[in-house]
Amino acid sequence: MSSVSVLRALRRGACAAAVGALAVAGLGTGLAHADEAQTDQLWIQAPYEQAVTVAPADGSAPYRSLALGLYHDNDNFTVTDGRLTVDVSGLAQIAEVAWPANCTPDDAGSVAVCDTGDVPTRYAPQVQLRIRAAAGAAAGAQGAIEYSAEATGGPDGTLVAPDYSAETFVTVGSGPDLGVSAPQDADGVQPGTSLTVPFAVTNTGNETAHGFSVKMWATYGLDVVTRYPQCTYTGPDDDGTYPAMTYVTCSFDTEVAPGATVDLSAPLRLAVTGHALYERFDYEVEPGAGAGDLDGSDNGRSLHVNADNTADFAVHGTEVSGAAGDTVTAAFRFENRGPAWVGNVSSGDPVAVLDFHLPQGTTATSVPDTCRNAWKSGDDPAIGHYACTLPVSAKPDLRVDFPFRLRIDRVVPDATGRVVARPDYGTSFAFDPDTRNNSAEVVVNPSA
Template identity: 45%
Template sequence: MRKPSAGRVARLGACVTAAGLFTVGMAATPAAADSDQLWITAPYEVVLPKAADSGTQTPATTVALGLSHDNDTYRVTDGRLTVDVSGLAGLAEVTWPENCAPTGTTAVCSFPEVPLTGFAQVHLKVRAASGVDVGAGGQITYRATATTTGEGGVLTASENWSTVRVASGPDLILNQPTPVSGVTPGSTVPVPFSVVNNGNERADGVQVSFYVSRGLDVGAIAPQCTSTPLGEGTIKAITMVDCAFDDVVEPGGSFTLPSPLQAKVAPFAFAERIDMGVRPGGGVENLSPEGHGAIASISATNTADFAVRGARLTAAAGETVRADVTFRNRGPAWIANLGSGEPVGSVDVTVPRGATVTAVPDACEPRTADGGWWESEQRTGAPRYLCQLPIWVAEKQTVTFPFDLRVDTVVTGAKGAITLKPSYGSGFPHDPNAANNKAKLVLNPAV
């Protein structure tokens, strides 16, 4: 099994959903509570620009590698990644980083601590050998082991590999901005943006795309750019900015915007981002599949008070009443899971005694009384429901989950519980008031 490459940043134009979500990649299936899995993170494909016949050579291509594991219960250390480049014989030259010890065509790369996420910790430099023609190819293979505090004491990763081929063309690479945090709402922050052509042919024109989250405003950027709000409803979660520049970028040359990119941070900003993509003009594709997207992450110092509201209803036996379970983001910040696409939270609803649910909102899934899976094919009639909120909620936005309750037996003061829960963990770091994260759904309250 191969874990998706952490270095493959999806261009957001292909990944924007109707709800305005930026999706950056897949996640591997998490390990069970009592198990763990060691993963090798590596690119699927490495494309090397053809070496020049004479004169200045193109820059070496970076192959970013990493190790990770799934279960935070265990500490994983002494990772050893074996990289075998024998499949590149006669095709390419490899420069090893300091944390790799080469012996012939293999090297063992050391990871004193193996993290839970697969960011790159080893960077090989690979360059096509002189005289190798376009279309020639090979393979790099990887094996890995690590020491774990879990059962057995050792983790072994499934073998992984990268296909390598030689090609010709422009290859525009974006710099990767450093995340910025602690930004004050209302301020303006610079957004680093620069491009280099690591290919062996010039780029005749540069196409740039920006997908800007709602809490940021980058303005017009340049006359060569057009802006389009994306998303359903009156509130648009994303603004897409497409730019077409006539600049010619020679191999080894660079490109920057006509003026520095800056973002105005809105009063309602929280965890914001600008996803950027670049490609050559004229419909030409970049030479390699990696490096053409970047994310500028900008986090504002802000809060968002999440709250839920229940209802007090009266009905006789046999009657059906509408119960509106309501979520509200009191702000001042909007909250959006732009990277993961996870709901911002869920609302757990326990049905009052003596009542049966006869109509259920689409976003709500039935559960057993203790929160387990509801085995029946009928979504109605369950004693408990878990309602998923959207992937983003604007400041002051309300989300209502309407339930129809049939009163089978009148139970005076029957109380159902309403609890707001995060997608992961035990609380909302942005929420300054956890007291209003719970409410009651009361049927036939006592007079």
């Protein structure tokens, strides 16, 4: 999910169960067996919409940048010689394009083949077009840019992007266009330190913004230190609900003229708390007075802060006894011993999954709501297997019990079940300083 889409999801409240810290999940895992047929796919990255300002009657409209690129899925393949074909014939009399040096246009200047070089598995801009409204194009006029692409590599030697998988609708408009610059992510930050977030608002539109609003979201390990009188601050939630975040809404009456850049009244500072780990600060700006923004692609930004901290996940087992035919309660527990909190801001995945293989000779008659039957081919058919999910975030000192009701079908002395904590994706927790306590035993009828 891109930072913009996450930001929109936060505005809609869709991340109410999906916010915490950053989980990293690669597109290509490299785990495929050598004897399995592998696939790959080439993709075009292009904005779906692009606004340009109407040209003034006595001059030319300013150019805007349009970033494009190619990427592919499977990092087991090396993909080179990317060729992106850009067709701007649909912009006739609406907008005009200035081609960069790595694009070769045809004689009409309406179709160009752009050399993107080696193709990565994660998108990065490789072609920077410049685009502006044509003279005489009225506000509201719209046209489309179409794309196609191919590259060398993949399982068959050539990769081709799916037809019509990307296009950009270009609209001529008039109004303010506010944006904030992208911050630089911070890694290895010591808990207890503070950060200053560059926050300057620039109007690249052709009309003045009569004030602007700002919204901010800070994850649980960040405190918003700077308090502006124009803002309202709520959270973080300390009642155990998810997500635990600080929300800030602001309304500034500062005028932002076309081409102008304004700063907030004081530097925006964040404190990195003692329970910080993988943190995120999102913020966005919109024109005031009910005005629309010409291009929302640069209205919102995300700052990722990775703290130099740890979180000790631990699992505690239990021992129970009973006769054949009895049903007993066997509960195991998950605990975050801290000092950091952990969560999955971007993905919304569970912070951990507990695999529970039942003790021999038992059957689960009742399981917690967050647990499901996870038996799969290769498991012992006589032993039940359940997977229990945690919420998307785990604060320090979080304790979650998983009470299973087990029927003792037959008495097996020292029947031992095993509970193992793991990530939803992957096999280990990179932030955990002691993985020895990531597993525990549930013993039925211990002999001593």
